[in-house]
Amino acid sequence: MISKETVLQQMSYNLDSIDIEGVGNKIPGKVRDSYVVGDKRLLVTSDRLSAFDVILSTIPFKGQVLNDMAAYWFDRTAHIIENHIISRPHPNVFLAREAEILPIEVIVRGYLTGSAWRDYHGGKDVSGIKLPEGLRKSEKFAEPLLTPSTKAAHGEHDEPISSEEIVKQGIVSAPLWEEVSQKALELFEFGSKVAAEQGLILVDTKYEFGLLDDGNGGKKLILADEVHTSDSSRYWIKDKYAEAYETGEEPPKLDKEFVRAWLIEQGYLGEGTPPSFEDDFRAEVALKYIEAFETITGQTFEAKPKNIKDDVQAAISGLKLG
Ligand SMILES: Nc1ncnc2c1ncn2[C@@H]1O[C@H](COP(=O)(O)OP(=O)(O)O)[C@@H](O)[C@H]1O
Ligand SMILES: [Mg+2]
Numbered sequence: 001m002i003s004k005e006t007v008l009q010q011m012s013y014n015l016d017s018i019d020i021e022g023v024g025n026k027i028p029g030k031v032r033d034s035y036v037v038g039d040k041r042l043l044v045t046s047d048r049l050s051a052f053d054v055i056l057s058t059i060p061f062k063g064q065v066l067n068d069m070a071a072y073w074f075d076r077t078a079h080i081i082e083n084h085i086i087s088r089p090h091p092n093v094f095l096a097r098e099a100e101i102l103p104i105e106v107i108v109r110g111y112l113t114g115s116a117w118r119d120y121h122g123g124k125d126v127s128g129i130k131l132p133e134g135l136r137k138s139e140k141f142a143e144p145l146l147t148p149s150t151k152a153a154h155g156e157h158d159e160p161i162s163s164e165e166i167v168k169q170g171i172v173s174a175p176l177w178e179e180v181s182q183k184a185l186e187l188f189e190f191g192s193k194v195a196a197e198q199g200l201i202l203v204d205t206k207y208e209f210g211l212l213d214d215g216n217g218g219k220k221l222i223l224a225d226e227v228h229t230s231d232s233s234r235y236w237i238k239d240k241y242a243e244a245y246e247t248g249e250e251p252p253k254l255d256k257e258f259v260r261a262w263l264i265e266q267g268y269l270g271e272g273t274p275p276s277f278e279d280d281f282r283a284e285v286a287l288k289y290i291e292a293f294e295t296i297t298g299q300t301f302e303a304k305p306k307n308i309k310d311d312v313q314a315a316i317s318g319l320k321l322g
Contacts (some may be wrong), residue, residue: 014058052270057277090315099210108188126160128175182195254292
């Protein structure tokens with residue numbers, strides 16, 4: 001694996017934000033910045049770290065690591081559903097087909113944890129699903145659960161919504177929601193199987209689906225955004241699960257959850273001033289992300305310290321768009 005020294009060398013080049021010339025207006029997201037050019041979208045994955053919907057710091061190589069993960073999973077899931085990727089002109093950048101994104105975060109959970117546990121523990125149902133009584137934290141569901149939420153406007157938190165409400169409110173039509181549900185569960189089942197081969201549990205994840213013209217006057221469903229990355233998913237280490245579950249502790253997890261756990265330890269839950277991130281800790285976080293990539297994919301992460309901003313601009317300038 002890449003050394004901590006290399007990671008520290010990259011620190012001053014972290015991609016915070018970028019304004020690319022010649023590709024129109026930037027649409028800033030929490031982690032990625034988009035540029036829409038005709039029927040295409042350039043998705044630039046920055047090194048920004050967000051948790052609790054707040055941007056906290058930048059982490060060396062994080063953008064590339066996330067894109068490496070997404071690329072791996074888009075490739076491996078292409079037999080289940082077509083996706084939005086056209087090409088990857090730079091490690092931090094995807095060129096994608098601009099889709100009409102369904103305004104629902106399609107979340108699938110294999111285990112009772114995170115916000116689902118908080119809702120269940122607080123006596124609430126989970127996205128309209130009434131779970132049996134007596135479930136324990138981190139318990140495996142008999143079948144993976146679809147727990148959608150609405151895609152909140154900028155700065156707001158997402159709200160759980162039931163499948164019934166999605167259809168009733170006309171957010172997504174019944175047949176389309178049926179197709180989305182089926183694809184999401186199929187993706188999750190496949191992801192879980194692949195993760196298990198690597199000694200991991202895919203605990204839960206979020207998908208974004210979109211619609212594209214199918215060329216025959218209709219629309220077709222595709223998988224957009226990112227897939228099974230550590231920003232959109234929670235992974236646990238399989239070997240450590242049974243013991244943690246028995247003792248009622250949170251099973252050890254990969255990557256981002258490491259940061260969340262640290263923040264909670266510092267008493268930060270998304271409100272007020274976040275704790276400051278020292279370079280040494282940021283390097284540790286980077287190594288966690290890299291380790292996660294290597295564990296999930298079985299591949300070796302490759303990168304050298306370099307000025308990402310200049311590199312991205314150069315790669316995009318040479319692209320034929322539109
Ligand atoms: N193929 C696509 N077409 C249109 N929008 C997309 C596509 N893929 C991803 N997006 C959108 O691009 C944005 C990615 O940036 P991100 O940092 O994840 O934003 P957010 O803060 O909304 O999570 C999201 O709003 C996502 O819905
Ligand atoms: Mg997002």
